Amino acid sequence: MHTIRIWDLPTRVFHWLLAICVIGLVVTGSVGGNWMNWHLRLGYAVLTLLLFRLVWGFVGGHWSRFGSFLYSPTSLVAYLRGRARPEHEAGHTPLGALSVLALLLILAAQVGTGLISDDEIAVSGPLARFVSGDTVSLASGYHTEVGKFIVMALVVLHVLTILFYKVVKKQSLVRPMVVGDKQLATPVRPARDSAGTRLVALAVLILSGALVAWLVKLGNAF
Numbered sequence: 534m535h536t537i538r539i540w541d542l543p544t545r546v547f548h549w550l551l552a553i554c555v556i557g558l559v560v561t562g563s564v565g566g567n568w569m570n571w572h573l574r575l576g577y578a579v580l581t582l583l584l585f586r587l588v589w590g591f592v593g594g595h596w597s598r599f600g601s602f603l604y605s606p607t608s609l610v611a612y613l614r615g616r617a618r619p620e621h622e623a624g625h626t627p628l629g630a631l632s633v634l635a636l637l638l639i640l641a642a643q644v645g646t647g648l649i650s651d652d653e654i655a656v657s658g659p660l661a662r663f664v665s666g667d668t669v670s671l672a673s674g675y676h677t678e679v680g681k682f683i684v685m686a687l688v689v690l691h692v693l694t695i696l697f698y699k700v701v702k703k704q705s706l707v708r709p710m711v712v713g714d715k716q717l718a719t720p721v722r723p724a725r726d727s728a729g730t731r732l733v734a735l736a737v738l739i740l741s742g743a744l745v746a747w748l749v750k751l752g753n754a755f
Contacts, residue, residue, distance in 0.1 A: 539596045540710055543735075548710055554575050559684070573658075602625040603630070643676060659748065663752070
């Protein structure tokens with residue numbers, strides 16, 4: 534067996550921070566009341582993380598880049614027929630890749646609609662004033678009545694997939710996302726995970742946070 538660095542530290546930190554923030558969003562959104570202030574803050578945090586992941590998907594470690602898990606339909610079919618290639622087992626599998634992309638897109642839609650939502654009681658997104666009332670209504674309806682439950686369903690599916698791999702396939706998906714390495718029968722290209730790449734990731738995260746802070750300030754300035 535070969536020990537290969539698959540998930541670089543920035544990707545792992547992103548993964549766990551996103552999980553914590555999404556759980557917090559579901560809880561605070563369900564409780565409501567004064568907790569909605571934290572709901573907004575967590576939403577800004579998720580937007581920051583998504584912007585970071587977008588950039589990191591092009592400049593991050595090999596297995597974190599979108600190009601490493603945007604599989605062709607032919608590759609997906611081959612995987613489903615049991616003809617997995619080494620790269621399928623290293624990073625995201627073709628099915629896992631679809632799940633990850635779906636979750637990122639749904640979270641982006643959820644955060645985006647949250648920015649222009651208004652509960653008509655006490656809480657409104659910072660950018661709601663920049664769009665029409667009809668748009669605010671549509672965004673609010675999706676955010677609270679549709680998107681929230683899609684996010685919850687995808688999170689449950691993610692957890693069930695982890696359990697399936699652990700119980701049925703005897704593979705841990707959690708440990709590699711903690712330590713970064715995988716034990717593989719066939720050697721593959723390792724991900725870069727140096728002090729330099731981590732500094733680049735920190736800079737990307739800071740810039741992403743600054744952009745979100747600017748958006749929030751823009752909305753609150755009027």
